[in-house]
Amino acid sequence: MSITHKLEVFRGRRIKLYVEEHLLPNGNKTLREVIRFPNSVVILPLITFDKIVLLYQYRPAIRKWIYELPAGIIEGNEDPDETASRELIEETGYKAGTLKQVFSMYLAPGYSTEYMYAFIAYDLKEVGAKPEPYEVIRREIISIDKALEMIKNHEIIDAKTIALILYYTYNKNNIISTLRK
Amino acid sequence: MSITHKLEVFRGRRIKLYVEEHLLPNGNKTLREVIRFPNSVVILPLITFDKIVLLYQYRPAIRKWIYELPAGIIEGNEDPDETASRELIEETGYKAGTLKQVFSMYLAPGYSTEYMYAFIAYDLKEVGAKPEPYEVIRREIISIDKALEMIKNHEIIDAKTIALILYYTYNKNNIISTLRK
Numbered sequence: 001m002s003i004t005h006k007l008e009v010f011r012g013r014r015i016k017l018y019v020e021e022h023l024l025p026n027g028n029k030t031l032r033e034v035i036r037f038p039n040s041v042v043i044l045p046l047i048t049f050d051k052i053v054l055l056y057q058y059r060p061a062i063r064k065w066i067y068e069l070p071a072g073i074i075e076g077n078e079d080p081d082e083t084a085s086r087e088l089i090e091e092t093g094y095k096a097g098t099l100k101q102v103f104s105m106y107l108a109p110g111y112s113t114e115y116m117y118a119f120i121a122y123d124l125k126e127v128g129a130k131p132e133p134y135e136v137i138r139r140e141i142i143s144i145d146k147a148l149e150m151i152k153n154h155e156i157i158d159a160k161t162i163a164l165i166l167y168y169t170y171n172k173n174n175i176i177s178t179l180r181k
Numbered sequence: 182m183s184i185t186h187k188l189e190v191f192r193g194r195r196i197k198l199y200v201e202e203h204l205l206p207n208g209n210k211t212l213r214e215v216i217r218f219p220n221s222v223v224i225l226p227l228i229t230f231d232k233i234v235l236l237y238q239y240r241p242a243i244r245k246w247i248y249e250l251p252a253g254i255i256e257g258n259e260d261p262d263e264t265a266s267r268e269l270i271e272e273t274g275y276k277a278g279t280l281k282q283v284f285s286m287y288l289a290p291g292y293s294t295e296y297m298y299a300f301i302a303y304d305l306k307e308v309g310a311k312p313e314p315y316e317v318i319r320r321e322i323i324s325i326d327k328a329l330e331m332i333k334n335h336e337i338i339d340a341k342t343i344a345l346i347l348y349y350t351y352n353k354n355n356i357i358s359t360l361r362k
Contacts, residue, residue: 030315166347
């Protein structure tokens with residue numbers, strides 16, 4: 001359980017790539033290609049307890065438009081809730097009165113260090129979206145039931161979005177009672 | 182919505198890294214660091230409709246032991262259900278009588294092409310696990326209720342595992358009636 005060699009292969013704007021040799025807990029050695037990527041946030045913006053904001057977004061890496069919840073990278077010394085607040089405004093135009101972190105997750109722990117914090121945003125006020133020039137986004141307001149249907153129908157095919165919408169659905173009563181406090 | 186330049190930076194065992202210039206639907210150009218990664222599967226193995234197999238696994242990339250459902254990369258010309266069947270045996274020692282694909286997802290569509298197919302495995306027979314030398318895995322059989330508690334308590338912090346356990350919980354009645362056919 002230690003790194004016996006480490007080679008930096010690439011240092012980009014966001015991605016750093018390493019080839020690492022690891023000594024495993026079972027005594028074997030293994031060579032790994034590891035991406036170091038900043039940590040990040042995803043936000044479920046509640047217009048009401050039954051209506052959410054969903055984005056339809058062009059993603060160059062996969063050459064596709066997909067549905068996603070607002071999300072983004074933690075910049076500099078931000079706390080995750082500062083990132084959540086900032087990304088929510090930039091991508092949806094809503095400022096959250098209440099932001100509650102509910103869980104967190106590795107997205108691809110086999111090769112990427114990215115760790116993502118999941119938030120519920122409530123008590124929203126429109127202040128105007130500020131997308132970056134490279135962000136190509138359309139905003140939709142849909143019901144939670146519609147979102148669940150879109151997961152079943154394979155219209156929503158993004159892991160963080162599926163996880164957070166299902167988490168909210170499963171814990172809805174608890175979450176609502178916390179948001180109301 | 183076209184690629185105007187593409188530079189291969191690294192071609193490893195599993196990861197290929199490109200720097201790409203894209204022309205976006207809004208007319209702007211953007212430079213992206215893109216990981217090409219094989220597609221993959223994740224499997225929820227049902228011992229009964231209320232008991233699952235969960236792995237506790239050492240992940241060199243993040244230098245941590247984490248709880249995860251069995252998962253793996255689609256090799257060569259495999260169909261996703263062949264991969265699911267193979268990985269389930271290798272990682273848990275169970276052969277599935279019934280495998281049902283339920284949804285699919287991009288894990289990190291901002292920078293990785295990896296697309297993952299999610300399966301439910303049922304009607305399990307013990308045939309003996311065959312872990313790779315670099316796989317360091319412990320197997321646990323736990324109830325779905327315990328797994329849901331572990332998501333709430335931040336003991337399960339893996340996106341694919343959270344998404345698939347919550348999906349099964351939300352669609353349990355439908356899924357069970359399909360598996361019984």
